[in-house]
Amino acid sequence: MNIETSRPPQRGALGSTRAWIVWGMGALTFTYAFVQRVSPSVMIDQLMADLMVSGAVLGNLTAFYFYAYAGLQVPVGMMLDRFGPRRMIAAALLLAAGGSVIFSQATTVEAAYLGRLLVGIGVAFGYVGSLKLATNWFPPRRFALLSGLTMAFGMLGGILGQSPVAALVEFTSWRQSMLILGIIAAILAVIFWLVVRDNPIREYSASTEPGPSPLKGLGIILSKRQNWLLALTSAAMTAPLLALAGFWGVAWLMQIHDLTRAEASAVSSMMFIGWGFGSPTAGWLSDRFGRPKIIMQCFIGIALVSLSAMLYLPIPTAAILVLLAISGFTLGGMVTGFAMARYSNPVSVTGAAYAFVNMAVTATGALFLPLIGWLLDLSWDGVMHEGVRIYDATGYTLGFSVLPAFLLMGLLATLWIKEDRIDES
Incomplete structure (x- = not known):
């Protein structure tokens, strides 16, 4: 069928059920990515005892997810621009399934490293792929809102990875829990392949023009100072979530505030719940008023005050x-960074632009999880309970102090960000 004469629908006709389903499947893969991202936080004591590791080693083990996830973001973006989200995400989910199985059966730290590395590679396409689908299926005036809604789906995964996974671990074990997560990834891969198409044009023809060459796209992204500033600020707004709610927060609440695992995971989940509401709110405000920079500055300022308190x-x-x-809630304003990246770069390299910002965002996990673990070990007084290191309040204060410092750095970086919005129909 001739594409020009068949007049396929324009990108993202609002109200299109098909568009929402396609984007929703992409967002669901990001939900799964966040489940995998935070689930080790409710297994800390079991992992320490079973694998016989310290806080620094355990932080590094968890960070292997982020090493792969962050390190691959730019190649992921270029592949999404070149080959489309459907085939890349479906194949990646199968890899995540394999990594989960390996991690669940690991008896050595090295095997656990490999499993987490493969999981990180497998889920690395989730958020950027969702944004690429939103770009292809919806008009630009809805992009910031969809970015926030996608992040809300991720926060749902953060919540599911806390109390529900904690209950599953208590009912079975951390090994069986990870095996179940692997099975879920395989099922999700099949459904994604069957349901998703890269854009509305592919509903009519399989022949679409590919994006630019990877090197050309990368050159466009790296040449813009705006992209570097957006990456820094978005990363600063993500680090506290990944470090606190994503990993160390549960242990902190259990050891310092005498909460049970279930109570600590529920309290820690409040950060994900807040982010889940804050992200779409910031996106809606950005679309409504066209001032994403101002919104980002307000949100990061409030986050700095609340975190410090x-x-x-x-x-x-x-x-x-x-x-x-x-x-x-306020840290969820980091989605405005993706909105500004959307407006500051050509459509043909948006996948690479989102990936560049997301690389910095997820790199904070690779950096801060082991850094906080190292600072905790530095102040550790030798107290242990059933093979688990017990850290005191002073140690946690020292370890967590890097988070507000990074937030302040991100706030200062916004002073040089330009607010150039492209109004496209």
Whole structure:
């Protein structure tokens, strides 16, 4: 069928059920990515005891996910631009399934490293692929909102990776829990392949013009100072979520605030819940008023204040719960960084642009998880319980202090960000 004469639908006719389903499948893969990202946080004591590792080694083990995820973001973006999300995400999910199985059967740290590395590679396409599908299926005036909604799907994964996975670990074991996550990835890969198409044109023809060459696309992205500033600020707004709610927060709440695993994971999840509401709110405000930079600055400023109060003031657990929710909500404003990347780069390299920002975002996990673990070990006084290291309040304060410092750096970086919005129909 001739594409020109058949007049396929324009990109992302609002209200198109097909467009929402396609984007929703992409967002669902990001939900799964976040489940995998945070699930080790409810297994810390079992992993320490079973694999006989320290806090620094355990942080490094968890960070292997981020090494792969962050390190591959730019190639992922270029592949999505060149080959489309459908085939890349479906194949990657199968790899994540294999990595989950390997991790679940690991008896050595090296095998566990390999499993987490493969999982990180397998889920690396989720968020950027979802944004690419949103770019292909929806008009630009809805992009910031869809970016926020995609992030909300990720936060749903963060919530599912906390209390529900904690309950599963208690009911079975960390090994069986990871095996179940591997099976879920395989099922999701099959459904994604059957349901998703790269763009509306491919509903009519399999022949579409590929994106630019990888090197050319990369050159366009790296040449723009705006992309570097957006990457830095978005990373600063993500580090506290990955470090606290994503990993060390549960152990901190259990050891310092005497909460049970279930209670600690539930309280820690408030950060994900806040992020889940804050991301689409920031996206909607950005689309509504066309001022993503101002919104980003307001959100990061409030996050800096709430996080500092939680770490440095003597406050009760109930107040920590509220401050975690506020911090999560305002840190969710990092999606405005992707919106500004959308407006600052040509459509043909948007996948690479999103991936570049997301590389910096996820690299914070690779950096801060082992860094905090190292700082905790540095202040450790030798106390252990059933093979698990017990850190005191001073150690956690020292370890977590790198987070507000990075947030302040991100806030200062926004002063040089340009707010150039492209109004496209």
